[in-house]
Amino acid sequence: MAGRMHCRTHRCSPAAWLALGLSVVALNLSGADKVINLRLGTLAPRGTSYHKSLMSLGEKWRQVSGGAVRLTIFPDGTQGGEADMVGLMQTGNLDAGMLTAVGLSEIERAVTALQNMPMSFRSLDEADYVGAKLQPQLEQRLLAKGYVVLFWSDSGWVRFFSKTPLLHPDDLRKLKLFSWAGDIKAYDLWKASGFNPVALETAGIAQGLMSDTINVIPMPPFFALAGQLHEQTKYMLELNWAPLVGAVVVRKKSWDRVPPGAREAMLKVAAQTGRQIKADGRAESEAAVVAMVKRGLKVQKVSPEVEAEWRAAVEKVQGQIRGKMVPAEMYDEAQRLLKEYRATAGGKAK
Numbered sequence: 427m428a429g430r431m432h433c434r435t436h437r438c439s440p441a442a443w444l445a446l447g448l449s450v451v452a453l454n455l456s457g458a459d460k461v462i463n464l465r466l467g468t469l470a471p472r473g474t475s476y477h478k479s480l481m482s483l484g485e486k487w488r489q490v491s492g493g494a495v496r497l498t499i500f501p502d503g504t505q506g507g508e509a510d511m512v513g514l515m516q517t518g519n520l521d522a523g524m525l526t527a528v529g530l531s532e533i534e535r536a537v538t539a540l541q542n543m544p545m546s547f548r549s550l551d552e553a554d555y556v557g558a559k560l561q562p563q564l565e566q567r568l569l570a571k572g573y574v575v576l577f578w579s580d581s582g583w584v585r586f587f588s589k590t591p592l593l594h595p596d597d598l599r600k601l602k603l604f605s606w607a608g609d610i611k612a613y614d615l616w617k618a619s620g621f622n623p624v625a626l627e628t629a630g631i632a633q634g635l636m637s638d639t640i641n642v643i644p645m646p647p648f649f650a651l652a653g654q655l656h657e658q659t660k661y662m663l664e665l666n667w668a669p670l671v672g673a674v675v676v677r678k679k680s681w682d683r684v685p686p687g688a689r690e691a692m693l694k695v696a697a698q699t700g701r702q703i704k705a706d707g708r709a710e711s712e713a714a715v716v717a718m719v720k721r722g723l724k725v726q727k728v729s730p731e732v733e734a735e736w737r738a739a740v741e742k743v744q745g746q747i748r749g750k751m752v753p754a755e756m757y758d759e760a761q762r763l764l765k766e767y768r769a770t771a772g773g774k775a776k
Contacts, residue, residue: 462495462683464676467505467514468524469628471652475706477501480524480674483699490695491688507627508532509608515573521680522576526672528606533675534567539756540671542612543747544740546764550708553580553669555767556760573675576693577700581646581670582711587659588642589635593726595739604631604643611751619743631655646670648707651714656723662715663726665736674700 470476477499484497505511505520508529514520523529527541540557547553557578565575586592588601598621605613605623616623624640634640635658643650643659644667650656674696684692719725728736748757 460494462491462685463498464495464521464680464684465498465500465519466522466524466674466676467500467503467511467520469503469508470501470524472501474648474652475710476524476703479699479703479706483695486695486699487692490691491685494685494688495692503627503629507607507629515675515677518677518679522674522676524672524674526670528609530568530673530675532608533571533573534564536567536753536756537564537671537673538752539760540564541668542751543757543760544668545666545737546760547666547669550580550582550669552764552767553671556763557671559763560756560760568675569678572678574678574681576674576676576696577703578671578673579700579704579707580672581648581707583666584644584646584668584670585665586642586644586663586667587650587655588661588663589638589659590641591661591724591726592642592663593728593732594735598642601642602638602640604634604640615743615746615751618746619739632658635659646707646711647714647718648711651718656718656721660722661724661726662718663728665728665733 466480468476468480470480480497480499480501484499487495487497500520505514508523508525509532511520511523511525512529512532515523527537530537531542539560540553547556557580561575561578568575586598590601592598592601601622603616603621603623605616605625607625607627613623613625624634626634626640631640631643632653632655635643635655641659643655645655647662650659650662656662681689715723715725748754752760
């Protein structure tokens with residue numbers, strides 16, 4: 427401003443113009459320092475609908491915050507597995523993460539009630555009902571641990587993809603089953619139930635299949651297709667094991683840096699993104715099965731008798747799931763809500 431106050435354009439010396447230019451640069455740098463850069467890690471592959479939705483979220487956040495917030499996304503698990511990403515958030519090296527219940531349970535174990543109860547949910551409508559009831563309480567628990575939930579979502583049903591035909595529980599016991607590294611309780615439960623879990627990070631699945639370290643993986647069909655895993659796992663068991671539930675969370679310390687006036691609009695955009703990701707994820711998982719069948723995937727159909735075998739196998743370990751994998755009070759509440767839903771007209775119609 428001094429340059430404009432003390433000299434006219436035609437009389438300013440080169441030195442004065444230089445001083446004026448430096449002051450403008452200083453002002454611009456000062457403005458740039460006010461941009462809040464939030465770094466988000468995810469296992470979602472680059473270019474998938476999940477990644478694109480997060481990119482769109484970042485652009486909308488930039489707009490509604492008036493350019494005050496920038497979201498930088500690290501896809502493909504470049505920041506490590508989910509436990510690694512939680513560790514990076516705890517140290518402040520990441521601000522946010524899109525995590526499944528496996529990663530979220532590193533922060534708050536009660537989140538496992540949304541996912542780690544095999545065959546408890548008979549439909550995704552049931553999963554939606556229980557989720558809607560439990561999520562507010564879970565959000566408070568996560569907030570107490572220092573994390574703000576931006577949105578919840580899921581990717582539809584987890585199915586078993588295997589190199590050899592798999593239909594009965596005893597077939598699975600003969601195979602080497604991928605188990606998420608870091609989820610020791612799930613690993614121990616598989617082991618105690620007579621199965622052969624192999625603990626790996628998600629990034630190690632493809633190599634594990636190639637080396638035959640593992641030969642069966644539980645995951646939603648969309649991710650099997652995205653990773654081209656169906657080229658090695660030619661069989662899919664059409665059993666609705668559990669929904670793959672997740673959320674995007676941000677460190678409260680990072681969220682508190684966001685201008686207060688922008689937070690409400692950003693949360694609204696995030697909620698819309700979560701709904702879109704859920705709708706896309708469920709639809710794409712169904713479409714992925716069709717696409718993989720065209721490429722040679724063989725779908726193992728499950729009869730009521732076979733389903734009963736799996737339910738009986740799961741029932742034998744309910745005492746270990748309750749209290750060990752899922753906190754007892756949250757397990758009981760989820761089961762109560764399932765009964766509540768099934769007693770309604772909507773539940774009876776399913």
